[in-house]
Amino acid sequence: MSERDRSPLFLPVIYVGGLIFGLGLAISGMARPEVVLDFLQFDDFGLLFVMGGAAVVTGITFTVATRYLDRAPLTASEYTRRVKEFDRNVVIGGVIFGVGWGISGICPGAAYASFGVGNYPILWAIIGMFLGAYAQGYIRSLGTDDTTAS
Amino acid sequence: MEPVVPLLTTGDPFPRGILPYLIGGLFVGLGAAVIYLATGIIAGASTFLESTLSYVSGIERFNRFKYVQSRNWRVVFTFGIVSGAAIWGLALAPDPSIWTTNVQWWRLLGGGILVGVGTRLGKGCTSGHGVCGVGSLSNTSLVNVATFLVTAIGTAQLVAALGVSP
Numbered sequence: 001m002s003e004r005d006r007s008p009l010f011l012p013v014i015y016v017g018g019l020i021f022g023l024g025l026a027i028s029g030m031a032r033p034e035v036v037l038d039f040l041q042f043d044d045f046g047l048l049f050v051m052g053g054a055a056v057v058t059g060i061t062f063t064v065a066t067r068y069l070d071r072a073p074l075t076a077s078e079y080t081r082r083v084k085e086f087d088r089n090v091v092i093g094g095v096i097f098g099v100g101w102g103i104s105g106i107c108p109g110a111a112y113a114s115f116g117v118g119n120y121p122i123l124w125a126i127i128g129m130f131l132g133a134y135a136q137g138y139i140r141s142l143g144t145d146d147t148t149a150s
Numbered sequence: 151m152e153p154v155v156p157l158l159t160t161g162d163p164f165p166r167g168i169l170p171y172l173i174g175g176l177f178v179g180l181g182a183a184v185i186y187l188a189t190g191i192i193a194g195a196s197t198f199l200e201s202t203l204s205y206v207s208g209i210e211r212f213n214r215f216k217y218v219q220s221r222n223w224r225v226v227f228t229f230g231i232v233s234g235a236a237i238w239g240l241a242l243a244p245d246p247s248i249w250t251t252n253v254q255w256w257r258l259l260g261g262g263i264l265v266g267v268g269t270r271l272g273k274g275c276t277s278g279h280g281v282c283g284v285g286s287l288s289n290t291s292l293v294n295v296a297t298f299l300v301t302a303i304g305t306a307q308l309v310a311a312l313g314v315s316p
Contacts (some may be wrong), residue, residue, distance in 0.1 A: 013188045014223045018230020021181025021193075021277075022271040025231065026238035028174020029166070033253045034316060040306030044229060045163045050175035051280050057179025058285030061186055069187075077190030081286035084273050085291065093272020094294040096264050098301025102260020103309060108269060109195030111262070112228050116235030118248030124255045125262035132266020133199035134207070141211040 007074040024054070025113035032114070033122075040102055098130075140146030171242025178205075181234075182282060185227075192286075195231070196269040198224045254315045268298070 003027040028050040029035035038045035072079065084090075101107055106114065106125045114122040186195045189289040201221035204212040240246050251258075272294050274283060279298075283291020 017185035019234035022231035024177025053175025054179035072190035086302025094297030097268025098298035099195020100264025102305025113235035118238030
């Protein structure tokens with residue numbers, strides 16, 4: 001998909017999709033680290049319905065689109081599923097992500113939404129995420145870990 | 151769900167009810183579905199970190215084609231997330247107001263750094279793996295989600311046990 005093949009509606013639709021996504025994160029409480037920490041500490045299991053509800057919607061959408069629909073109207077891209085190659089970094093990354101999520105109660109999408117509800121202290125977390133993403137990219141670009149570059 | 155988990159402290163597993171969670175989750179899925187149906191793109195929230203770094207960093211890793219060619223729409227997507235949350239929090243919510251967290255800054259910064267490392271090393275985050283990958287029944291994503299859930303629960307319980315609150 002190159003930019004010149006895109007419909008002029010491409011960016012507006014991305015924006016609207018992001019808007020609905022952010023609305024959902026705010027409604028669900030995931031934009032509040034306290035709510036996430038309550039879940040992780042077994043005080044409130046409601047968060048299961050956020051991930052579950054969202055995954056059911058995407059699951060049905062992916063199934064219908066990959067089986068019955070031809071190509072995406074705005075980009076002419078084929079519909080595919082999200083299947084990434086498995087390697088040990090998936091587990092190592094999951095552990096590091098989990099420790100970070102457990103300490104802070106915030107993940108990337110929820111952090112952007114949290115900023116949207118006026119939670120300016122969340123900038124600490126967003127700055128941290130950029131620092132972390134930069135650090136791992138910098139270290140991996142030194143060539144010590146080329147096997148998993150994807 | 152029966153509270154089978156021994157660490158559960160109170161009787162009610164859903165003190166805030168389940169409706170806001172369920173409705174919020176359906177909206178999150180719907181937002182991803184709108185983008186997917188229109189463009190074929192499976193949007194995750196965390197690739198934004200690396201693709202945005204390509205604007206300011208000369209490091210080759212951040213300037214790979216997949217980041218540079220997606221960085222503009224990822225900024226738009228993120229701006230959409232921020233404004234959607236703002237519309238809810240500041241206008242549509244039952245009690246519209248600015249909300250700020252009481253979680254201490256060092257938890258946000260330190261946790262954020264680890265989240266940034268982990269999501270990029272593990273090829274995705276709560277939305278990429280958790281929503282889109284699980285929705286795709288991808289084994290890679292199911293393993294990643296199980297790993298980060300278990301680790302996060304252990305970490306949060308440990309932090310709470312150490313007396314850090316909030």
